[in-house]
Amino acid sequence: MADKREGMLRPYRALDLTDEKGLLCGKILGDLGADVIKIERPAGDPARSIGPFYHNEPDPEKSLFWFALNTSKRGITLNIESADGKEIFKKLVKNADFVIESFPPGYLDTLGLGYSALEKINPAVILVSITPFGQTGPYRDWKTADIVAWAMGGEMALFSDIDRPPVRISHHSQAYLHTGADGAMGALAALYHRRKTGEGQQVDVSIFESAAQNTPISTTTAWDIRKTPLQWRGHESPNSAHKAKQLWPCKDGWVSWAYGGNTPGLPLVGWMESEGFTNDVVKGFDWNRPDFAQAPQEVVDQIEEPTGRFFMSHTKAELLDGAVMRQIMLYPVATTADMLENPQLIAREFWVDVEHAELGIRITYPGGFGISSEIPPRISRRAPLIGEHNQEIYEKELGITREQLVILKEGGVI
């Protein structure tokens, strides 16, 4: 695939040493136009063994998880623990602007490749270190997993059913995505500083802290001011005299809607009543009352009864369309299939097809994370195959000969 790299970060190069914990960071920089080189161990990155897989075939070249988080990167293999590997890596650092890594704290130092060593090779280099708990503190050497980060980060205590264990979000790690984005944010902040001063530095990103950043402000505030543990575990509605339903079944799935708070009920009630879904309580209710939260449970139950029947008579697509038409603050619970058919995302040309020539197909991906009047973020190439750009980078750029490459290959360096 020809390099169609353009974007706001076009002048910059990033070396990406991360595993699943940090892959999004390099993808974001790459989608913004940076030349991101994913450096994998010779057998391929362990994240290639994470599913789902293309046609469910567990093959390191067919991981859809890998595809999704490594767009806009080139790829080389390198064993940075070997003496030759270290030397090659140092050469690459000379011309790099960012190095992104997710090894345990101190690991790169033991290889002689920590920040103090990299800074000597290239004082302008920015080292983004993504770790479970950060570079300092009593937990710095602890391990994490998504469920651990989500638990400690406070997200699991906030929500979940009361009669079962607190839950994480299923499938791929959300915590690692938050951290990856935070790494990109830190990288760009450090780049701003570098532009003013010429100096690089180390960016310390903690997965624990990235997860903890997601706590609703009202929860932080309630604890700080009133020592009230504001949480929604067991679907309680804090500060409310009743429990309001949040997720409702509809004809072909679920819909997210709640009476009260800042979500005025009137436009929905108008729609319901126009189709005959109502009762005396709904008809007589003062929808302008400012203290909806104090409405007793019996009244709310009465309002919810025809609402539930109304939702059951409509599909998700009808409810989305009607909500938009009537300015109702309601959204269906979209499945991934629904998302792909969302008329708004289609109209904005959000989805993009990316060529996977080796599989003989094009795959639809989520496109750029924003639209720019100048030069938007976009996917410039599919994720790299194992060692796909070894020749391009080692031979053409670093001037390593074919013969040397054979030796390095046999020596397990590349």
Place this chain on the structure above:
Amino acid sequence: MGKLLGGVRVVDVTTFVTGPLTTKGLSDLGAEVIKIETRGRARGGAVNLSHTDTSKLSITLNFTSPKGLELAHRLVAQSDIVVENHAPGTLNRRGLGYEDLKKIKPDIIMLSSCMQGQTGPYASHAAFGHQLAALTGINQITGWPDREPGWVGPYTDFVAPRYNIIAILAALEYRSQTGKGQYLDMSQCEAGAQFMAPAILDCVVNRQVANRMGNKYASAAPHNAYRCQGEDRWCAIAVFTDEEWQSFCKVIGNPALAKNPRFSTVLARKDNEEELDKLVSEWTINRPAEEVMNSMQAAGVAAGAVETIEDQMDKDPHLKYRNFFRELDRPGGGGKYRAPPGPHFLLSKTPYELRRGPLLGEHNDYVFKDILGLSNEDIAELVNEGVIG
């Protein structure tokens, strides 16, 4: 020093959560963020005073009046960035759209953040992050397979600001390269969809629609939150490898279990996961969550207490060590308060400084006199006319 973005001026026309968190990401890094507020309106929706406004300045300016609009324009002329998250079209109607501002300041960087973007059939639709989590697929994959989708609160309110801040920092970099500003149209829905990417590809390629899995993870067991001693106390434990399994068995003082063929391989542990979960719970139920976490981690097994806001703000020694929640002087005096945390990363050479949020209109003098050059008389007149709140 503490002001990485020192010299960058941001005009902040935001409300609720996503917008203020976006500008907080800039103010906490030292940018001069000037929040335009009006005295008549409730401050920042449901959010309490100053909590999303750390390190920001506040002015009260009614920019819907012609004189107020002129002042807003004069301020933009001396600024680098404008951030807003009103319903699409609102600022255009008020003369503060990108096309207007570009004429005043050709290299201005303007970011608009809203639910579904500035264009397209659903552009004008207003909703909250609570509901948008549904539209971006998150509710569908949270919770238990035998139950309704899980409630995750305003999840995308915390995804979108990250991409917004990234876009602004990239735009500043691009302006340094080219001298050009730009308009950034950021959809919270599209930001949220980024976090669904692997599941989206699974649907595209394999026609597999992602569903709720409780706490199950394909290649790990035990992998769950386990009930511990005390009321509603839990600890998450995740065992991926055989080595971790051996360590786990040692920690619970049951080396015989390590040899039990029902659990000795990943496949066996996955096959007998329910039985295994019971065994783990029997051990954790009599121990405090922190003890479970500490002993597992000491043996190299990933584990973490299900922390409440009390744990995080008052107890967790690691967050305390890293000064995650910082104590600030309460605006207007009267003790201290702790706002939501500062930047999402620490920089080795440019530590950040978190400053307290402003009082409403606290920086009117600085902005109207020092930046815009108004006299005391001018200001008094504008206050009389209701232009300055």
